Amino acid sequence: MIRIEHLTLGYGGRILLDGVSAAIPAGTLTALLGRNGTGKSTLLRALAGLGERRGGRVLLDGRDLDRIAPPQLAATVAFVTTERVRIANLRCRDVVALGRAPYTNWIGRMQAEDAAVVARALAAVGMEGYAGRTMDTMSDGECQRVMIARALAQQTPIILLDEPTSFLDLPNRYELCTLLRRLARDEGKCILFSTHELDIALALCDSVALIDPPYLHHLPTEEMVRSGHIERLFGSAVVGFDPVSGTIKLEKQFDKP
Structure with missing residues (x-):
């Protein structure tokens, strides 16, 4: 709330x-x-x-x-901004995994539970088939779904999004x-x-x-x-x-x- x-x-x-x-x-x-x-x-x-x-x-x-x-x-709280992620060689699962930062150990190592959360977040937005694709090869709409998946992976009760429909048809x-x-x-x-x-x-x-x-x-x-x-x-x-x-x-x- x-x-x-x-x-x-x-x-x-x-x-x-x-x-x-x-x-x-x-x-x-x-x-x-x-x-x-x-x-x-x-x-x-x-x-x-x-x-x-x-x-x-x-x-x-x-x-x-x-x-x-x-x-x-x-x-x-998770915040999805209007910025478009277009970093070459950055895979979707890696972007979503950034949402686990509040929960990983002091060196940021992902555990099996974190990997499962990332997979569920990608599935929730219909992007599980894109996990291994890089962000620079995807459309704006696909990238926006991945950024929402990252917010879901944070497992926060509150999500804020600034103009998530910008540049979409x-x-x-x-x-x-x-x-x-x-x-x-x-x-x-x-x-x-x-x-x-x-x-x-x-x-x-x-x-x-x-x-x-x-x-x-x-x-x-x-x-x-x-x-x-x-x-x-x-x-x-x-x-x-x-x-x-x-x-x-x-x-x-x-x-x-």
């Missing part, structure tokens, strides 16, 4: 979020939305312990972020977010990801966190649809939404960078 209490974030003389509070439970997939430059990446980095806060506190799995030692933090975007939803529900993880894909967010996510500087609105997806925040901020009216099938209809497409 992620809980933020009276959190304030900003850079320079600008305040992005001012005293906001929210709670994101385990076993759910939450989309983080907002216009460009409103602080989506800044918020994710703050939740991962990688960015400064101007006020408030963050609790991860019930523990104050400021009191979690680095080894414990690595076993609590529409079918792969939907497939990736469907995978994230399955992992949240089947593994009981708390997964929060930033995105510009409004239609996918409303179709697949349990809740939506919407940055509206200096506020943060966090509501179940159906309530967010009814709230009018989306129409007000993006000019996209949701004129039809079926929560069972996940089918939505927008008056116009979501504003993209």
Whole structure:
């Protein structure tokens, strides 16, 4: 679970979020939305312990972020950034094995149990057949699945992802977010990801966190649809939404960078 209490974030003389509070439970997939430059990446980095806060506190799995030692933090939250791994001769299983760093011995030697975790993580994202392939020979979508497998290998209750659908075509975007939803529900993880894909967010996510500087609105997806925040901020009216099938209809497409 992620809980933020009276959190304030900003850079320079600008305040992005001012005293906001929210709670994101385990076993759910939450989309983080907002216009460009409103602080989506800044918020994710703050939740991962990688960015400064101007006020408030963050609790991860019930523990104050400021009191979690680095080894414990690595076993609590996994962060998948927008960076693309394209290192020649680096095999998929080696990338995923990096997620075992919090658990290996002092020289970083993998044990049989660690190897089994890596194999299960690759299988969970449908990449077990790519274990021996190098990252420089794979597509963006395949590499993104491997990076998610690395996060799974960390065995953390919380996973944060910054724009995981960037540079993917529409079918792969939907497939990736469907995978994230399955992992949240089947593994009981708390997964929060930033995105510009409004239609996918409303179709697949349990809740939506919407940055509206200096506020943060966090509501179940159906309530967010009814709230009018989306129409007000993006000019996209949701004129039809079926929560069972996940089918939505927008008056116009979501504003993209």
